[in-house]
Amino acid sequence: MNHRQRFLATMRYQPRDRAPLYDFSFWDETLPAWQPQGLPAHINRANARTWFGLDASLGGGEPPGWYTGIDAGLCPGFEQAILEDDGDVYTERQGDGVIVRRQRSSVSIPMHLGHTLVDRASWREHYLPRLDPDNPARYPADWDQRVRSWADPDRDHPLFAPGSSLFGRLRDWMGLENIAMAVYDDPAWFEQMVETMAELALGVLGRLFETGARVDAVTMWEDMCYSGGPLLSPAHFRKYLVPRYRRITDLCRKHGCEVVWVDCDGKIDALIPLWLEGGVNCMFPIEVGIWGADPLRYRAEYGRELLMMGGFSKRTLAAGPEAIDAEVARLAPLVEEGGFIPMPDHRVPPDVPLAHYIHYAHAARAVWGRGVNLEPMAARQHAAADAAADR
Amino acid sequence: MRGTDTLDALTAAIEHGRRDEAVALMRAAVAAGEPPRKMLDALAAGMADVGRRFSNEQAFIPEVLTAARAMKRSMAVLEPVLVDAGIRPEFTAVIGTVQGDLHDIGKNLVAMMWKGSNYAVVDLGTNVSPETFIEAAGDYGADVIGLSSLMTTTLPAMQRTVRALRCAGLKARIIVGGAPVTSSFARRIGADGYAKDAAAVVRETRRLMPAG
Numbered sequence: 093m094n095h096r097q098r099f100l101a102t103m104r105y106q107p108r109d110r111a112p113l114y115d116f117s118f119w120d121e122t123l124p125a126w127q128p129q130g131l132p133a134h135i136n137r138a139n140a141r142t143w144f145g146l147d148a149s150l151g152g153g154e155p156p157g158w159y160t161g162i163d164a165g166l167c168p169g170f171e172q173a174i175l176e177d178d179g180d181v182y183t184e185r186q187g188d189g190v191i192v193r194r195q196r197s198s199v200s201i202p203m204h205l206g207h208t209l210v211d212r213a214s215w216r217e218h219y220l221p222r223l224d225p226d227n228p229a230r231y232p233a234d235w236d237q238r239v240r241s242w243a244d245p246d247r248d249h250p251l252f253a254p255g256s257s258l259f260g261r262l263r264d265w266m267g268l269e270n271i272a273m274a275v276y277d278d279p280a281w282f283e284q285m286v287e288t289m290a291e292l293a294l295g296v297l298g299r300l301f302e303t304g305a306r307v308d309a310v311t312m313w314e315d316m317c318y319s320g321g322p323l324l325s326p327a328h329f330r331k332y333l334v335p336r337y338r339r340i341t342d343l344c345r346k347h348g349c350e351v352v353w354v355d356c357d358g359k360i361d362a363l364i365p366l367w368l369e370g371g372v373n374c375m376f377p378i379e380v381g382i383w384g385a386d387p388l389r390y391r392a393e394y395g396r397e398l399l400m401m402g403g404f405s406k407r408t409l410a411a412g413p414e415a416i417d418a419e420v421a422r423l424a425p426l427v428e429e430g431g432f433i434p435m436p437d438h439r440v441p442p443d444v445p446l447a448h449y450i451h452y453a454h455a456a457r458a459v460w461g462r463g464v465n466l467e468p469m470a471a472r473q474h475a476a477a478d479a480a481a482d483r
Numbered sequence: 484m485r486g487t488d489t490l491d492a493l494t495a496a497i498e499h500g501r502r503d504e505a506v507a508l509m510r511a512a513v514a515a516g517e518p519p520r521k522m523l524d525a526l527a528a529g530m531a532d533v534g535r536r537f538s539n540e541q542a543f544i545p546e547v548l549t550a551a552r553a554m555k556r557s558m559a560v561l562e563p564v565l566v567d568a569g570i571r572p573e574f575t576a577v578i579g580t581v582q583g584d585l586h587d588i589g590k591n592l593v594a595m596m597w598k599g600s601n602y603a604v605v606d607l608g609t610n611v612s613p614e615t616f617i618e619a620a621g622d623y624g625a626d627v628i629g630l631s632s633l634m635t636t637t638l639p640a641m642q643r644t645v646r647a648l649r650c651a652g653l654k655a656r657i658i659v660g661g662a663p664v665t666s667s668f669a670r671r672i673g674a675d676g677y678a679k680d681a682a683a684v685v686r687e688t689r690r691l692m693p694a695g
Contacts, residue, residue, distance in 0.1 A: 181610065193585055195610065203585035203609055268588055272545035273552070276500060318544075318589075319662040320680045325543040358662075362540060382665050407635070441636055 094248035105430035111460040129446035144453040161232040164254035166222040209265040225295020242305035250308040256293040260314035290336035301347040309351035317358030334370040341371025359383040377402030490525040497529025500549025509557040519568040530599030534682030551595035572603035578629035579607035581640040586633035592681035613647035625655040632661040642672040
């Protein structure tokens, strides 16, 4: 089976040679932190999958052609600039217009200091013109060549297309406090912004589907939950978001795309049924967190309607081989059943030792991968262990 | 409207984030000469109610933020009355996100909930060193110190901060919280208390300082 056949068979609960073996890439600090532990210096996020013996490292480390290359965000972006530099900590205006404080010694999520999007006037002036789905700059220059590949029924890799974001990007652009107030103070404006985001997704996807592209999954990004639950009440979610998700997912289904996944960290429990109601049928990356998200529990609760990707806790990766083996074995029946692609529940952080990650990749290939290509992994594991011992 | 009705309505207006109504009711209560302590309690009750619903996933961050805004505007009306009556904040709290961590939403929510319970809050911001926590706690005579962290990678900084505060011999109680923080981690690093969310922090503060 090729990557595409394996992905589709998994999402359709059909027989396949083995489960897809993906991960969710790494924090920027992780690979450098692993070099003294034995990782060769030439390994980066783009090529790490081959060294670890995985099929794909989602978010920049997959083989070529898995994503369309269409820009479904702000187009053009704002001009990026460093506004203040205090050495380790600096202030930057990002491409999305948000002013953030970052730390050079730690590539964590930055702190939002200020926003370009603050009211109706700034929305009209700075954001609406950047959300035009017909802007040609959104689409790759080699469009015709890509279209031929996208329409090829014998393509060997899956194709993932951008479904944009209905709330998450707006939250980023405005800040949580501002958008929370907008929901109450100016609901008509809030709805207008959400509608614009939906129109962007529909416009971009419509243009893609018109080409005859065989899209295997549409990806949405929201990140609208934290450790306690959603950042927006389920009532508001149902009122403003669900009908628009439905329009987007109806378009996808009309053109044969069965999988629409949403990337959302945090405790998503309260939103899963609402996403399903809107036709968003795949949750990613199922962050386990201290709230204990569990793909097995979700399958028991929602049945086969709910597809899942992720669900392997980064804390388990940090805990060590015994915990990793136990979790790989615990998830194995669900992996076998299908509708689930197990992978780390976020980018792998630097507090996970390289030896643990090698052990994880080895166990994933042995159990979920039904023993595929184990020898190179074993050799790498021993080489890394030897290198670490030499130090 | 009778005094108790006004104050009950004020509590409900705070809980549901109706700021204009809350301010009008507060003005009416002040004009009617309601006891300052009762008016303060009515505000705190509104924040406590929304906090309870937040903990039970019946209210969410927008609802807490709008309630806090209504409370803040109403408090501005009440403050001169409290000063005249000699009513001071119940406790002084110092709060910050630990060193290496730039996140502030959770910390800001906790600060709002404390303010809503009539605590004086000194917000040190994000990426706060142990030394800054020690200095501020001493300068402001903190009764309670709140440490927040979002990232698993900054949990060691939380541990270092608790250790430094202990070594400095401060009397203040230490409460920790944040996405990766658990009660067992809080115990292990020697914190006095743990709050799983912003609403729980008020209950935890009361548990640690029942005389308040």
